[in-house]
Amino acid sequence: MTLGSIPPSLGKISSLRILSISRNNLGGNIPAEIGRLSNLHVLEQSSNKLLGAVPPQLYNISTLRIFSITNNLLSGRIPATVGLTLPNLTLFSADLNQFFGSIPTTLANALGLIKFSIEDNSITGPIPQNLGRLQELQVLHFGHNPLGTGKANDISFISSLTNCTNLQILSLSRIQIGGILPTAIANLSTKLTSLWLNDNIISSSLPSGIGNLELYLSNNSFTGEIPSTIGDSSELQILVLEQNMLTGQIPASLAKLNFISTLNLSYNMLEGEVPMDGIFANSSTFLALGNGKLCGGIKALNLSSCPKPTKKKAKLSTPIVIVIAITIPLAIVLLLIFAYAIHRLRSSKQQLSFSSAAEKQNQKLSHAELYDSTNDFSSENLIGEGKYGSVYKGVLKPGEQMVAVKVLKIHQHGAHKSFLAECVALRNIRHRNLVKIITSCSSLDFKHNDFKALIFKYVPNGILENWLHPRSAEEEGQSLMKLQLIQRLNIAIDVASVLDYLHNHCGTPIIHCDIKPSNIFLGDDFRALVSDFGLAKFLSSIKGKSHQHQSSSVAIRGTVGYVAPEYGMGGEVSTQGDVYSYGILLLELFTGKRPTDSMFTEDFSLHSYVKTALSHQVMEIVDPKISMEAESIAGMITNTSKGSIISQEKCYLSMFWIGVSCSAKIKRDRMNIKDVLSGLQAIRNEFIRVINESQMR
Template sequence: MKLTAMGPFFLVLIASCIHVVICSSNGNHNDRLPLLEFKKAISLDPRQALMSWNDSTHFCSWEGVLCSVKNSIRVISLNLTNRGLVGQISPSLGNLTFLKILVLSTNSFSGEIPRSLGHLPHLQILSLQNNTLQGRIPTLANCSKLTELLLANNQLTGQIPVDLPQRLENLDLTTNNLTGTIPDSVANITMLQMFSCAMNYIEGNIPNEFANLLRLQVLLVSINKMSGLFPQPILNISNLVELSIAINDFSGVVPSSIGNSLPDLQAIELDDNFFHGHIPSSLTNASKLYSIDISSNKFTGLVPGSFGKLSKLTWLNLQLNKLQARTTQDWKFMGSLANCTELSELSVAYNYLAGQLPNSVGNLSSMLQGLFLGGNQLSGNFPSGIANLRNLVTVSLFGNNFTSVLPEWLGTLNSLQVIQLSDNFFTGPIPSSLSNLSQLISLDLESNQLNGNIPPSLGGLQMLQELLISSNNLHGTIPKEIFTIPTLVRISLSFNRLQAPLHANIGNAKQLTYLQISSNNLSGEIPSTLGNCESLEIVVLGHNFFSGSIPASLGNISNLHFLNLSHNNLTGSIPVSLSGLQFLEQLDLSFNHLKGEVPTKGIFKNATALWINGNQGLCGGPPGLHLLACPVMHSNSANHKLSVIWKIVIPVAIVLVFAAVFAFWLFRRRNQKTKAISLPSLGRFPRISYSDLVRATEGFARYNLIGQGRYGSVYRGKLFPDGKEVAIKVFSLETRGAQKSFIAECSALRNVRHRNLVPILTACSSIDSNGNDFKALVYEFMPRGDLHNLLYSTHSSEGSSCLNYISLAQRLSIMVDVSDALMYLHHNHQGAIVHCDLKPRNILLDDDLVAHVGDFGLARFKLDTAPSFVDSNSTSSVAIKGTIGYIAPEYAAGGQVSTAVDVYSFGVVLLEIFTRRSPTDDMFKDGMTIAKLTEINFPDNVLQIVDPQLLQELEQREDVPTTIIRDSRAQILHSVLSIGLCCTKTSPNERISMQEVAAKLHGIQDAYLRGN
């Protein structure tokens, strides 16, 4: 009875209590309202992450919200990571005064970080990484309990704050736009365990005070603008586990004690700096190291054999240094690496490793996936030890001197995905066993001496993306089977002896973006099915024997940027459909048998991007083409009214329509996003955009201008994000001939790769910020400038100014380098190239004074086996192309180009470098030339005309009598200058070839080195 009577009262009392609690919670607006304000600032919530944030649900139950119920109900955590939220971070979050954790990472928040977050006294973790936040980092000094500040991958600007919270343990500012230096005050955060400001624009060095950060385990400052010697404070941080100072401008020697000072080090990245000297052998005392990257520096000497002590080593990258190995003893490191049983990647590419690769390479870890040995001086047969590396994914041996046939066992390495064997001297057929490599993605066999047919069985490689076999001696047909590979993106088969028609199956290659099969013996009609390859961007079919008409279906390839059908036997008219290709930037139809009216729209309106010369039957077209008007057919039945319509109304209408179309086209072009393309000659290189080059040169700033020529300007720059220093040649397209110079240089560099040619990195063919055409080539930067500057610039010496001192050995070495480059261009390349503008300004020098021939803007290409050459990219011209003083007399007189033109220029340069007299000096007039001056004084008075510095060079030696020195010097100079005279004969038939020049100079150099 009593229980029954009290029941309703008890329930009412409980309900009242519950109501009080809920009302009290809902009445606490301190945290609920700031959250609602935060929601209001969200403009897009694609995953409905904030759907639960409504009045029917208590805010402590809202998604991402966590409350504390200890004393009062307050929000202590807001975690909305990876919800796809778009909007700004509301300053209202600064009112969540009990907040301990704020995680909004991996969304699309923009705007600035609210300053109000600096008023959260209990905040311990602030993670806003992976957004698009801008502005400066606000002061967070009042967040005295903050232990993690994670702001990576945003667009923050300004400097690193000097008043960071003192209890921070993890500070990550990676990938922003921060500037300035690292504040000394960071070193006051003695609890700091991880510090990263990588991928910003930080300058200076690491502060000395960092030596106090004894708890620091991770230090990442890579990809900035930092400089100076190796940061010594690092050596005091003995707990360091991961160190990366890569891609900066640090220089000097890496301390020999680094491995002893940092015994716990597990990963070290020093790559892309300017460190020199030997690799510290103490590195191997850091026995926990699993990753070492010291690539792209100037390390010399041998690879330490002690690397084998690092039993946990998985990654070793030593590429792009000056490391040597010639003897069996030098190669001991390869055997020692067999002890690194977990090694998966090894690169010693681009060094000075020579001779045969030892068989001990086969003893490397069974886990090895990447073996990179390219760009060295390795020779001998294909390394048989590689057969033991059963798990290899990438084998890279390009740019060496390997010979012999490719082994069939190569096809038994079933894990292979990338094969890079280009630029060697491999012979024999392509192994049919390669078709067993079901995972193969890239096959690069370019620039070898392979012969036989392309195996049709390669069509079974259903994952293949790149088939690169240009510049070999292949014959037969292009197998139709390869066009059935669904993943194929690039085909390069140029400069072979392939024949027969191109199979219609090519239309099945739907993913194909790059097709280069020029300079073969292909015949028949171009398949109309080529138009089905709608992904194509580059098509180069020039220098073949294709006949018939140009398929109108090519107009279906909407992404086409470059089309070259030149030097074939094509007939008929130019399809109007080509004028509808809005992305087409270069079209070469020259030297065919085309006839009829040239279309007037699209690419045909841009005379600088169009080549149609060598087609006698073409007429009409835009006025800029300067073609004859097409004949008009008259009708006898036309009456006066129809005549008026034809003569007045329709032309006016056409003009109006044309103007409207042109205006629309111009509007679209000016508003079109900048788009970079890889040109046919540069397809293997990475793409780069106009905006990338603007950033690299700081807006093409004048202080980055390092040279100007007739067709453009050259800027010094740094590419982001790797910080690689480059030279960027920007073409002045308003200058007549600049467009063709750009094409000529691209074509010349398409398949040439030689240590004495300026390395090209990539190209940009795009639209600038004003909507104008933009063309640029990006080269590896040569820090010592050009030969002209070396010869004639001065330096201070004891208060006076004098010419740079260049030793005889250096001059010999430079001319040997140049002769090797020209010999390669003339004789070792199937598409022989004549430079046509060799002069000291086009000979660039690296840090070691190794010479590199550059500027191929006037280059010409061999079209047949005859000794004469013509320009394949331009019509005849009366203007002299070249530089006065260096031009061969027959070329100056309008004769055809031949290799003898370069030989003459080389001879002038050779005489110039040893006499230090410019061929344009005032003394050379009235028929007197540098060659005649040498001839007059040769051989008896040679010492009277050579550079006086050469006579003084060895006279300072006390161990050899002066008379002997002068006699020896005279003999060397006599031999060198005689080569110059042989090169500068008036008749081109009397000049020696570059093969003879290079052989003679190498002999002189060897004799000189032996005698010294």
């Protein structure tokens, strides 16, 4: 409950030097009259419910040293002149608000600045290159802002920070910056203890000179091997390198370092034997999930045993050959040599043939091959299109294999990260209701531009979206004829089965983040196949580290109409977010109405539309296509008893109730996906029983 607002009369106390009113549940706007306090040194208004823009008069109090407005509902821009009008500023903290615009370059004029923190806002880039002037700077928090511009030099500003010799904490999490990490990162302040670069699109090898830091580098595109000097420090180090593209073996030298408290190397491409001592002896502090070629390690890691070195067969030495040549008639020797040569030749051909077949099966395709297979990526072969990619039907030669080619929109901001996320996810999951990936392509096109694509097994019946909402008379005819009620129920069960697998049976839970009809393909048997893991997130398995929770932060993770309400308010990504999307999908599947239909407004949604009908008019909201189809099933309606009709209505009621429960506004009110799956299976059994009874009469 809001206690009140800041009284404008405070602006009359001209001698006031400290105004600290944090954590008082105050609401309303900040009075412009506060700007009259010309002797004010400290202004603390954090953790209230203050609204609107900060009055420009406050940015003109030249005596101000501490300006803290964290955790409110404030908006607007940080003035371009802030470093000039607040020259004595030592602390500026505006985290957890709704500020937008760019970081002023004049900030570098506040030479005494010690802490600057604007996390969790909507500040955009580029990041000023002159921040190195702030030689007193100790803490710099830019995290959870869309600062990236999509240019290769996004991260180059770090080089200027080498002059900030007092810097201790540098937080750049989820700011959407890309490019190659400058080597100057190793020359940052010797006092630096924490470096947060996770959830960006940085692509470079790991610098060897950053071993004395608490590192958070997960969810990037770091490549190459892990330097043996990482973790070489005498300081409560935490090294988080999960979800990158690191290769090679884990340096055995890391086992000798006693100061690493957490080491997370999950979801990379590491290989070889895992050490068993030091940090590697504790499965709660060392994590290496999703590295398919790792072996050995302690039993709790559940890795396969490393292969034992095979003994090579002794080769016939030259002296023995000479002795044989002397003691055995020459003809026999020649015969033996000839037979041996024939054997080796045949063996070599068989081995070559096998290798070639294996390589052909798993090789990465070129841009030219995909260009030819899709008829120059023609619009006639376009299956579907999303924010980050377009999907084309193609035919690979030789063999005439039908495929679906997802071509990355390489210039779309965030597309590269989406491509990597999908690669990582698909590398670690297997389920009968997932679209099967065949291979990938990462090369250059005919104009020498980057080209990336994923190649999937072709699914003949297209996407569910087109069956629920036909775009043409031909599609409409197909949907009326083939997509029957029991098939819709099977589709719902298939998708729930995938989510149950992703959330509960993958070791580390995977959140899909974009469940919707256009991401569900239908196989030739109308089996549902879930696709598009470009927004997928792995839930961190490090407990007690709130910063490890995957957050939607600035960008809403998902599609309008299907995205969970909490994501729109910066809530954490969770399994219940997928459950919400699934609930909307279930309601759409049986009502035939999109959540973005024009009939729905802010106060009246697909969820409330169905919920209102649950009490007395369930059959009135059923998709008319289903009703028409039901009437054609062997006298389903006309020749059945009243009891069967009631049972049919009961099945619909149960399905809609599950959909409404899953799409509840508050996530703690939503069903668990395990219960959803078992509930739908029970409904299917009951519905089949009703059909069988009606056909027997």
